[in-house]
Amino acid sequence: MPARVGVAAPEFEAAALDGSLVRLTDFRDKRHVVMMTGAVTSPMCAFEVPEFNRLQQEFGSAGISFFLLYTRESHPAENYPAHRSFEQKLACARDLQRLENIQFTILVDHLDGRIHRAYGVWPNALFVIHKDGRLVFRSNMANHRELSEFLEDLLAGEEARARGRVTHLQYSERVLAHEADQATHRRVYERAGQTAFEDYWRKRPQHRDRWP
Numbered sequence: 001m002p003a004r005v006g007v008a009a010p011e012f013e014a015a016a017l018d019g020s021l022v023r024l025t026d027f028r029d030k031r032h033v034v035m036m037t038g039a040v041t042s043p044m045c046a047f048e049v050p051e052f053n054r055l056q057q058e059f060g061s062a063g064i065s066f067f068l069l070y071t072r073e074s075h076p077a078e079n080y081p082a083h084r085s086f087e088q089k090l091a092c093a094r095d096l097q098r099l100e101n102i103q104f105t106i107l108v109d110h111l112d113g114r115i116h117r118a119y120g121v122w123p124n125a126l127f128v129i130h131k132d133g134r135l136v137f138r139s140n141m142a143n144h145r146e147l148s149e150f151l152e153d154l155l156a157g158e159e160a161r162a163r164g165r166v167t168h169l170q171y172s173e174r175v176l177a178h179e180a181d182q183a184t185h186r187r188v189y190e191r192a193g194q195t196a197f198e199d200y201w202r203k204r205p206q207h208r209d210r211w212p
Helices: 043-062 086-100 114-119 144-162 182-192 194-203 205-210
Strands: 013-016 021-023 032-038 064-070 105-108 126-129 135-139
Touching (some): 032 114, 064 086, 064 114, 086 105
Parallel strands (some): 032 064, 064 105
Antiparallel strands (some): 013 021, 126 135
16 A cells, blocks of 8 residues: 555665665654656656756755656667666666766665555656655656745745644545657657557557657
């Protein structure tokens, strides 16, 4: 079962690309944590990266840290097959950083995917962990507009509390259609290999005739 909003987020320790270890506990009572999942074969991750680079610049100085958790390949193919070793997974993460110009820290999940499984095994999910340790935002699909609004509300609530204002806790659930950027899908699947196209069409045959 994926991590639940409103309770303590699963603890984790993961390697960054510079070899350092990052622990969730490092941020307790210090900074909020935004974590997006992704891989070099994930078109949705590639589409969101430029805006997440911008959001890091906007909110980084406000006590919010941004991470990309590198997970299993969304659409493993000839050029980026399923990971057989942690070193292979690290190499794929470095390729993603270079190819998409990721300007925030990439954390590489363990080979067994334990962090991904603890939070929810969606290919491009998004989580926000409050500095008090609670998971306060969870989405199966990263959306920079939704995240920006949430972070603004999070900071506004903190400021209101600091001023002694009365606050209430809001809980929301929603389901929305999310348009897929087909140009990004094509670009990412081309670098992954032909099998990535076949994998996508096998899962979503209704989209095959709509491909540009």
